[in-house]
Amino acid sequence: MPQHSLEYDDRALSGHIDEKEREAYREPLAEAERLLVEKRGAGNDYLGWLELPTRQPADLLNEVVRTASHLREKADTMVCIGIGGSYLGTRAAVELLGPSFDDLRSPKILFAGHHLNSDYLSDLLKVLENREVTLNVISKSGTTTEPGVAFRVLRQWMEQRYGTEEAAARIVATTDPDKGALRNLARQEGYATLPIPPDIGGRFSVLTAVGLFPMAFAGINIEDLLSGAAEAAKQCTGAELEANPAARYAVNRNILFRRGLVIEVMATFQPHLHYLGEWWKQLAGESEGKQLTGLFPTVLDYTTDLHSVGQWMQEGLRNVFETLLVLSSTRKSLSVPAFSDNEDGLNYLAGKSLEEINNQACNGTLLAHLDGGVPVSTIRLADRTERSLGHFFYFFEKAIALSGYLLRVNPFNQPGVEAYKKNMFALLGKPGFEERFDELNRKMKGMGL
């Protein structure tokens, strides 16, 4: 039985990193931990997430649960409208904790506002026709284009279907407590609102109402989730590499990165873990990729991708290391049936559970990738429970914050995200972007576009 809901096992890195290298990180790590705890580092006005597991704002949980139960009385489906940190945590939770197929989920959480696509939204509206619907529109800034556009389409649909008053009673806006376009709209239309604390950025917001409210609607136990996060907060504290697994993971990835291994693959070994990987990818990529540095995080799903980019992982360019993400237990256990004909030659597996086979696929992959020159470590999540998920969220928030400070970047901003937005605004004719429009037009003509 594992001691914690999440365990970081880096024994297989022994051929790649020796203790002396980790020793050299003791002081920088201690400084990174001090910067976080004493709130003296870059982005120190965005550290509200550090205390969330133990210090939730008074009454927020009650409000979240009350609003969710009230809406469940009239709706069987929630559409979560948001992008980046405003939706990935909830998606990870629903995929990890719920049944494998949408058809088996009740109530249902569906997602919108994370891209710009008419076919997707049209199909979504079709699905909603036969369901009782509530919307949770989530945007801290209140001005993000993708969720803004999706909300317009869905709001119009809701108002046509339910009438303005009932539609408003079925819409909850999660946004800045005081300011922003969504806050103003919610005031004007009388939507219920939930706050996103000003001192918590999007990708660190999963344990605020951003994640807690839609999760509560989905029937996820948010108290257990927070107690898992509290377990991680307790475990992942201090600058002792032996005691703090988040710090050890942060140091290991920095050592490998400085050696030119700039890509970190999180390889999941169960399908329910895919969106945990996606959540981590956003957290790591947006926190660290700046000032011409930062690891490139990417997610692969095994064994599926072993039949795809598995070839590259085994024999491609050696600028990559791998963090395996595995579950120590599944909820069900199916075994391989025996057949007397044994035409497929698989009788040697008869009686073995799929997990026994998957475990050996995992061990086999770890050994093969080590042989192929890829450093591999493993994150083991105990099970598909709220507690394990809460531990996972906080573990990586802490690890990536430390890792960002070790890289000497501000892990809590995302200045680079603005570049595409400014161009898109100019090209779409947003007032105030006229000069840029002319400049971009000239560039595009120069390229023959």
Ligand code: PA5
């Ligand atoms: O981590 C972040 O800050 C971003 O990924 C945001 O969550 C994302 O851009 C959505 O922003 P907003 O909630 O303001 O719409």
